[in-house]
Amino acid sequence: MKRLILVLSILFFVSCDYFDKKKIDTKTIVNDELKSINWNDVDEYPTFSICDSTNNKKECFQNVLRDRLNAKLSNQNIVVTEDVNDTILLRIYIDSEGVFSIKSIECSDITKAQIPQLDSLLRHSFDSLPKIFPAIKRSQQVATEFSLPVIVNIN
Incomplete structure (x- = not known):
C-alpha cells in the first residue's frame, strides 16, 4: 500500500x-x-486585363510595357550627332492601387547629352496605359518596384 x-x-x-x-x-x-514571409517576392505580379489569359503574367506585363514604349519612341524623330548604343534602366513603381510611375531613369552621360529630351519621351510613353491590376501578396494588393531595361540604338 x-x-x-x-x-x-x-x-x-x-x-x-x-x-x-x-x-x-x-x-x-x-x-x-x-x-x-519573403518580402522580396509577390504571389502575383502586376498585370493588365489583356494578360489574364496567359500563364506568365509577369512576362506579358513586361511585353505590354515594352511594346507601348517601342511604339511611342518609334514615332519620334530623334536626331543625334554621334551613334547612341546604350541600355537605359527604368525604375518602375506600381502602388497598391495600380498607379504607375517611373521613379528614376538611369542612362549614360553621353546618351543624356545626345538626347536631352529622353527623360520626358520615356515618361510620356506610358501616359495612356490600360488599367493596371497591382501585385498580390498573401491575398492583399501591394506596391511593387522593378527595373525595366530599354536598349536604345540610334545610328
Whole structure:
C-alpha cells in the first residue's frame, strides 16, 4: 500500500506539468509569422486585363510595357550627332492601387547629352496605359518596384 501511495504521489507531482498551459504571446506569433514571409517576392505580379489569359503574367506585363514604349519612341524623330548604343534602366513603381510611375531613369552621360529630351519621351510613353491590376501578396494588393531595361540604338 505504501508503494502504491508513493507511485501515485510521484505521478501526481509529475503530471502537474501536463496540465500547465503555456500561454503564447500574440506578439511572438506575429513576429514569427513576419519573419517567415519573403518580402522580396509577390504571389502575383502586376498585370493588365489583356494578360489574364496567359500563364506568365509577369512576362506579358513586361511585353505590354515594352511594346507601348517601342511604339511611342518609334514615332519620334530623334536626331543625334554621334551613334547612341546604350541600355537605359527604368525604375518602375506600381502602388497598391495600380498607379504607375517611373521613379528614376538611369542612362549614360553621353546618351543624356545626345538626347536631352529622353527623360520626358520615356515618361510620356506610358501616359495612356490600360488599367493596371497591382501585385498580390498573401491575398492583399501591394506596391511593387522593378527595373525595366530599354536598349536604345540610334545610328
